[in-house]
Amino acid sequence: xxxxxxxxxxxxxxxxxxxxxxxxxxxxxxxxxxxxxxxxxxxxxxxxxxxxxxxxxxxxxxxxxxxxxxxxxxxxxxxxxxxxxxxxxxxxxxxxxxxxxxxxxxxxxxxxxxxxxxxxxxxxxxxxxxxxxxxxxxxxxxxxxxxxxxxxxxxxxxxxxxxxxxxxxxxxxxxxxxxxxxxxxxxxxxxxxxxxxxxxxxxxxxxxxxxxxxxxxxxxxxxxxxxxxxxxxxxxxxxxxxxxxxxxxxxxxx
Amino acid sequence: xxxxxxxxxxxxxxxxxxxxxxxxxxxxxxxxxxxxxxxxxxxxxxxxxxxxxxxxxxxxxxxxxxxxxxxxxxxxxxxxxxxxxxxxxxxxxxxxxxxxxxxxxxxxxxxxxxxxxxxxxxxxxxxxxxxx
Numbered sequence: 001x002x003x004x005x006x007x008x009x010x011x012x013x014x015x016x017x018x019x020x021x022x023x024x025x026x027x028x029x030x031x032x033x034x035x036x037x038x039x040x041x042x043x044x045x046x047x048x049x050x051x052x053x054x055x056x057x058x059x060x061x062x063x064x065x066x067x068x069x070x071x072x073x074x075x076x077x078x079x080x081x082x083x084x085x086x087x088x089x090x091x092x093x094x095x096x097x098x099x100x101x102x103x104x105x106x107x108x109x110x111x112x113x114x115x116x117x118x119x120x121x122x123x124x125x126x127x128x129x130x131x132x133x134x135x136x137x138x139x140x141x142x143x144x145x146x147x148x149x150x151x152x153x154x155x156x157x158x159x160x161x162x163x164x165x166x167x168x169x170x171x172x173x174x175x176x177x178x179x180x181x182x183x184x185x186x187x188x189x190x191x192x193x194x195x196x197x198x199x200x201x202x203x204x205x206x207x208x209x210x211x212x213x214x215x216x217x218x219x220x221x222x223x224x225x226x227x228x229x230x231x232x233x234x235x236x237x238x239x240x241x242x243x244x245x246x247x248x249x250x251x252x253x254x
Numbered sequence: 255x256x257x258x259x260x261x262x263x264x265x266x267x268x269x270x271x272x273x274x275x276x277x278x279x280x281x282x283x284x285x286x287x288x289x290x291x292x293x294x295x296x297x298x299x300x301x302x303x304x305x306x307x308x309x310x311x312x313x314x315x316x317x318x319x320x321x322x323x324x325x326x327x328x329x330x331x332x333x334x335x336x337x338x339x340x341x342x343x344x345x346x347x348x349x350x351x352x353x354x355x356x357x358x359x360x361x362x363x364x365x366x367x368x369x370x371x372x373x374x375x376x377x378x379x380x381x382x383x384x385x386x
Contacts, residue, residue, distance in 0.1 A: 047289070048381030050366055051278045051308070052334035059277065086285035093281035095307070107279050108333060124333060182282060237333045241280060244305035247328070251285035252360050 025114055030159045030199050033114045035236065038105055039226040051107075057225060058105040061181040070218040075186050078175055082184030088251040090179055095241035095248075097148040098125055099178035100165060100193060104207060104225045108239050119154060119161070124239045132163050143167030146189055148178060161197040168193075174215050188215040203229040279331065280307035287366045291357040295325055295365075299349050304342040306332050311345050311367075313353060327353055327367040334382060344378045345370065351378065 025031035040053035062069035071079060082089065092098060098106055108124040117135035122128075132152040139153045143166065150165035170177040170189035178187045191213035198206045205227040212220040276283040283289070297315035309329040314322050329335070345351075350373050355365035370379040 044382070045276050045289075047276065047368055050276045050283055050368075050381055051280070051330045052338075052382050054277060054279070058279075087282040088285040090281060092279075093285070095280075182277070233337075237336060239306050239331060239333050241307045243307070244303055244310065245280075245307060246310070247281050247286055247308070250358060250361050250364070251281055 025116075027116050029114075029156055029161075031114055032112045032119070032161065032197055032199055032205065035109055035111045035230040035234070036205055036227040037109045037230055038107065039228050040107065041226075054107045055105055055225075057181065057223065058102070058107065059182045061101060061105065061183075061185055061223065062221070065221065065223060069185055069221055071185075072216055072218055074174070075216045078186060079184050082179075086251075087182045087184060090182060090184065092179070092241070093248050093251055095126075095245050097128065098123075099148045099168070099180075099187065100130070100150055101178070101180045101187070101209070101211070103128070103130070103149070104209070104227075105181070109230055109236055111236055119163075122236060124236045126241055127238045134161070139164045139166065141166075146170070150193065157196075159198065163195040163197065165193045165195075166191070177216075180211070186216045187211070188213055190215040203231075205229070278308070283366070286358055287356045288359050289356055292354065292368075293357050293365050294352065294354050296350065296352045297325065299345055299347050299351055300324060302342065302345045302347060304332060309335065313351065323363055325353075326364045327355055327370075328364070329367045329379065330382060335379075338382050340379055 023031055025033070038055045038058070040055055042054050042056050044053060056063035092102070103110070103123050103125065106125050110124065111122045113120040113122070117133070119132040119134055121130040121132070123130075128149075130149050130152065132154045134154040134156075137153055140151065143151045146167045146169040148169050151167040152163050152165040154161050154163040156162070168178060168187055168189055168191050174188045175186065177189065179185065180187055191211060194210040194212070196208040198208070200206050207225040207227060208222060209225055210220055210222040211217065276289055295313065295315050297313040299311060300314045301312040303310040308331060311327050311329070313325045313327065315325050316322050352371045352373075353365070354368040356368065358364035358366070367379070368381050369377055371377055
């Protein structure tokens, strides 16, 4: 082989690890920073997607789970009813916050900023945020002010960031909590959510999510949410749902 | 084995069902529009709102009798459009266009757009994704 060509091949091969590996953060931990979006695995219908592509899990967070989600009887009945009504009462229709789980599955982008002691996630959807404390503080047993995204602490388990969250907002009854998907799978204020963030390679972030909510589900359940690194733009674009919301008054079950 | 086959069939069937329906990020498509009621209208663009959660534009449509009706069309989010190269300038006030879309279930003169074409048939704005 031509020595020059050989030298070029060796050089390119030496660059390969930089393109595919995960660069560590300053503290030696894997760096999760970057703009990510949910892997969109649902093909568009034949008329095209009215509003872009999504993942199946946006519609059904239990998609792919054999037997589906282990709903408590009341939750099963509620989801059946909500699905039959075309999900018309989805709080998102009224521009209510998505909450922790739907912030993973919605089709908009998110930016992870990893700093020592704190991981921040900025979301395009309603220009909202999550703050995950990685400074060693313990997860509280309860929080004074519940919120849509909960209170989150994280600890590294090898190269995986394990985030635990509690303190989710709920209305007067268990039926008045967040929707985890368009089908209306409920979340109650009793829930504890565990997310395991693992950057599989440079372009892929796997989030293994466990919902432990004994009021709504008969057993904890675990799913994988695949996020892909976005490289076509360094920018988030604000998506403010209330800017020109006119649909809530039009939605109907049939 | 048989159980596994059955399970896979049920899962695949469920996914096919999910695939069959259009969706909107902000709210359920089926709760507002009827995918079985396509509509095609020709008229003049009167107003454009390049906004989230959906862009909206208004088209004055003349009936054969001479009266004019203003139709409202809803489309994708600004974010989705921006990332697929569409710009607000795609829709010009005063331009005559033909819009394909799907009628709203419960509101008159409202539809979800599928394609906007100029009089010479050029596509000005389109839904996203594989169209067969």
